[in-house]
Amino acid sequence: MEKEISQAVIRRMPRYYRYLGEMLEEGVERISSNELSSRMNVTASQIRQDLNNFGGFGQQGYGYNVKFLYEEIGKILGLNQKHNIIVVGAGNLGQALANYVKFEKLGFVIIALFDVNPALVGKEIRGIKIHMLDELEEFLKEHEVDIAALTMPKSKADAIANRLVDSGVHAIWNFAHVDLELTEDVVVENVHLSDSLMQLSYNIVKNQKEKEKDK
């Protein structure tokens, strides 16, 4: 029986992956959990606990082999597979996503954008074609799509998410400010920018209060 790993642990994994990638670039071959701890500003015990969820990877007295750990975390995160992405909503945000070269380096390849705006017919972003939304089902029949990014207004998001799921897309990267109602076998990852701004604003107020208290 595999243990269920908490999403809190998973949320920390990309950060390990990023730091290990930077160390690899610097030519670091191995690192102790203490060194990794001070670099990443988390406790060594947290690091050990996190990595123990996946079987450990460290060796007593040696620490971690950077390249090995980097590759193993990459596998855990599914980065050893290529993922084809379509972006539904080719406005500014959709175009911004299509322009991120970085995603491709991680194996996430945007293969098409979709929109309802006829002014965008036939346009391309970095060589990636913008299709009209009524071509969606046809496109999904002919192409393997692993992830759909939704960057359209929230009023349309649920309907489009359902069309995507009906056509076999089981992972949604949702930028629309709504909780999608989908079946349990669909994986959804939300990026709610307004929520993130509100959290920032909460912490600004909290900071102001603390400063006033210190006076």
Add this chain to the structure above:
Amino acid sequence: MEKEISQAVIRRMPRYYRYLGEMLEEGVERISSNELSSRMNVTASQIRQDLNNFGGFGQQGYGYNVKFLYEEIGKILGLNQKHNIIVVGAGNLGQALANYVKFEKLGFVIIALFDVNPALVGKEIRGIKIHMLDELEEFLKEHEVDIAALTMPKSKADAIANRLVDSGVHAIWNFAHVDLELTEDVVVENVHLSDSLMQLSYNIVKNQKEKEKDK
């Protein structure tokens, strides 16, 4: 002594705010924690616990007054103040942020963009002017800026964050894929899109494994 409220609770607050706002629009005046629970798909006890951090707001046998709770959560999140934002990096993502009308409704007003690209001199996004980055300090002397959104490449993010802090900006909305090293009195909220994609990809792999097991 005020109790320290965990960031996990704070992360859930914008969602409450969103649901209450939708109910207000629907004309709902009051709601029990059970009804709120089934709408939001979290347990009633979680809702009570979360709100108790701020003093409760509910009345036995009555439930919650939707308008009151909406406004109180708004205050907790600092939405009763206006926040001026500048966006540093006027590429696709920066322009996408400037085009979000929704932020303004929440009191977050983007007042300027900055970039190093001379091709963008004097351009405007939705009436918001793009300035050259060397005008940053001058601009910050003349305008009250509460939040700076960083949407430039990660190699430049730390240096610019420090310039911003030196000029009195104490809240950073960071889209650059790097952990900024700033003093403790600076509030940072990260939006790491690659990390979010990796979490999605982890859950895709996990789902695949579970499906294979069920076969």
